[in-house]
Amino acid sequence: MKSLQVRLAKRPTGEPTAENFDIGEVSLPALADGHILVRVIWLSLDPYMRGRMDDSRSYAKPVAIGDVMQGGTIGQVMESRHPGFAEGDFVLGMFGWQSHAVSDGTGVRKLDPAVAPLSTWVGVMGMPGLTAYVGLLDIGEPKEGETVVVSAASGAVGSVVGQLARIKGARAVGVAGPDDKCRYVVEELGFDACVSHRSATLRDDLKAACPKGVDVYFENVGGPTLDAALSLMNPFGRIPVCGMISMYNTGPVGGDADRLPALMRRILTDRLKIQGFIVSDRAAGRQKAFIEEVGAYVRDGRIKYRETIAEGLENAPRAFIGLLRGENFGKQLVRVSPDPTRG
Numbered sequence: 001m002k003s004l005q006v007r008l009a010k011r012p013t014g015e016p017t018a019e020n021f022d023i024g025e026v027s028l029p030a031l032a033d034g035h036i037l038v039r040v041i042w043l044s045l046d047p048y049m050r051g052r053m054d055d056s057r058s059y060a061k062p063v064a065i066g067d068v069m070q071g072g073t074i075g076q077v078m079e080s081r082h083p084g085f086a087e088g089d090f091v092l093g094m095f096g097w098q099s100h101a102v103s104d105g106t107g108v109r110k111l112d113p114a115v116a117p118l119s120t121w122v123g124v125m126g127m128p129g130l131t132a133y134v135g136l137l138d139i140g141e142p143k144e145g146e147t148v149v150v151s152a153a154s155g156a157v158g159s160v161v162g163q164l165a166r167i168k169g170a171r172a173v174g175v176a177g178p179d180d181k182c183r184y185v186v187e188e189l190g191f192d193a194c195v196s197h198r199s200a201t202l203r204d205d206l207k208a209a210c211p212k213g214v215d216v217y218f219e220n221v222g223g224p225t226l227d228a229a230l231s232l233m234n235p236f237g238r239i240p241v242c243g244m245i246s247m248y249n250t251g252p253v254g255g256d257a258d259r260l261p262a263l264m265r266r267i268l269t270d271r272l273k274i275q276g277f278i279v280s281d282r283a284a285g286r287q288k289a290f291i292e293e294v295g296a297y298v299r300d301g302r303i304k305y306r307e308t309i310a311e312g313l314e315n316a317p318r319a320f321i322g323l324l325r326g327e328n329f330g331k332q333l334v335r336v337s338p339d340p341t342r343g
Contacts, residue, residue, distance in 0.1 A: 001028045001037065006097035006316050008063045012053055015324065020053065021069070021317040028102050036085045036108070038075040038093070038101050043313070043334040044122035045071065045320050046156075050248040059278050069097040069316075072122045074111065076340070085110070090341075092121050097316055099336055113341040116295060123156055123331035124298055124305040125291065131242060131279040132160035133290045136218060137168075138282065139240035139275050144169030146215035149206070149232075151225045153194055154181040156305075156331035157242060160294070161218045162191045163303045170216070173209045175202075175225050177326050184329070189304055197221070203228040216240075222247045230263070233270055241276040248324065306330030 002025045009022035031037055052063045052070055063070055073095040077085050082105050085091065093108040095101035111118065116125045123129065135157075142148050148165035152158040153174025162172040162185065174185040174194035182194040193209040195202065206228045213234040219226060222244035233239070267274060297303040308328040310319035316334045323332045 001100055002026070003028050003098050003100040004313050005068050005099075006313060007066055007068055008053060010065065011055060016050065016053065016317075016321055018317055018321075022066075023314055023317075028100060031079055031081050031102065033081050035102055035104050036077050036082045036091075037079040038091060038095060038103060039078050040073045040075040040095055040099055040101065040313075040336045041090075041339050042074040042119050042122055043071055043097060043316060043336050044073065044126070045310075045316065045323050045332040045334060046128070047243055047245045047248065047324065049320065050245075050324060070094065071096050072127055073101075073336075074118050074121055075101070090118060092126070097313065099313055116298065118339055118341055119307060119331075119333055120298070120305070122333070123307065124160060124303065125295060127279060128156035128331060129160050129294055130283060130287065130290050132157045132164060132218075133294060134279060134282045134286050135240040135242050135277055136161050136164055136216070138286070139273075139277060140216040140218060140238050142168050142170040142216050145171070147171045147173060147210050147212055148216040148218065149173045149175065149210065149214050149229050150218040151175045151197070151221035151229075152243075152245065152326075153185045153191065154189075154306075154329060155220065158218070158220055159185070159189055159305065159330060160303060163189055163297075164294075165216075166190055166192075167297065167302060173206070173214075175206065175221070175228075181329065184306070188306075197225050203231060207232060213237075218242065219244070221245055230266060233266070233272055235270045237270060237272050239272060239274040241274060245324065308332050310334045312336070 004025050007022045012020045055062050077089040090111045091108050092111055142165050148170045150158045150161040154176045165172040172191045174191045175197050176182050185191045185194040195205040199205050210232050214232040215234050215237050217229040217239045219241045220243045223246035313336045
C-alpha cells in the first residue's frame with residue numbers, strides 16, 4: 001500500500017510558500033497484529049499548524065524536517081488486525097497530511113455518521129467547536145446582557161463562539177475581513193453586529209457596535225483588533241486567548257515589547273482576566289458535555305456552520321497558505337478521498 005504524504009521540506013521565514021512542503025509517496029509497512037490501516041477522507045487545516053512549522057518553544061513539539069505535517073483527520077478502516085476496530089469503521093485520529101496511515105489505535109476514536117456528518121467531527125463538532133465551547137464558557141463566562149466580541153468571527157472557532165454567546169443571552173459582535181464575511185456573520189449566524197478589521201476606522205467602528213463596552217473579548221487574531229478591543233474593555237472583563245493568527249508569520253515578538261507596561265496597567269486598573277488556553281488541556285473533562293450540548297444545537301439549527309473544501313491532498317499546501325491569509329470561509333477542509341456518506 002502506498003501513501004501520498006505532504007512533508008515539511010524546510011522551515012518558513014514569514015509566510016509559508018509551496019517550497020516549504022514536499023509531496024511524495026511512501027510504501028506502508030505490512031499490517032502487524034494490533035494495528036489498523038486507514039484511508040484518510042477528511043483533513044482539517046488549522047492555524048496552529050503554522051506554529052508547528054517553526055523550531056521554537058511552544059506547547060507542542062515542532063514538526064521535524066522531512067516529517068509528515070500534523071493534523072486532525074477522519075478516515076475509514078480498510079483493514080484491521082485490532083480487536084477494537086473493524087473494516088469499514090469510520091474513525092477520528094491525528095493521521096496528518098497523508099492519504100493512508102497505519103495506527104495501533106492510540107488516540108483513535110470511532111465515529112457514527114448517523115450522529116453528525118463526518119466532516120463536522122474536525123469542525124463544529126470537533127476541536128474547533130470544543131475550543132469555542134471551553135474558551136467562551138469556562139474562561140469568558142458570559143452573562144446574560146453582556147457584550148461578547150470575537151475576532152475571526154466567520155472562522156471555524158469564532159463562528160461558534162458568537163452563536164454560543166447569543167444562545168447564552170449575551171450580545172455577540174464579530175470582527176471579520178471583507179464585507180461578505182461580515183454579512184454572513186450577521187445575516188446567517190445571527191450576530192448582533194460585525195465590523196471589518198480592514199477598516200481604517202476599526203476602533204471607532206467597534207466602539208459604535210459596542211455602546212456599552214466589551215465584557216468578553218475572544219482573541220483569535222491579535223494586532224490592531226486586539227488594540228481596539230482592549231480600548232473598550234469594561235472593568236472585570238475577560239479575554240480568553242485562543243490564537244494570534246495575524247502574528248504567526250512575523251516571527252518572535254520584538255518591536256511591540258515596549259507596549260507591555262501600558263497593557264499591564266490596563267489589566268490592573270480594569271481588573272481584567274486574560275488567560276491563554278490550549279483545548280487539549282481541557283478536552284477530557286469537557287468533551288462529553290460539549291458533544292451533548294453543541295450537538296443538540298447543531299441538529300436543531302441553532303448553531304450553523306460553513307465549510308471551505310479543497311479537493312485532493314496535493315492542494316493542501318495552497319489551501320493552508322490561503323487559510324493564513326483569511327481566504328477560507330468557515331472551516332477549511334481537504335477532501336483527501338471520497339466520503340461514502342455524502343451523496
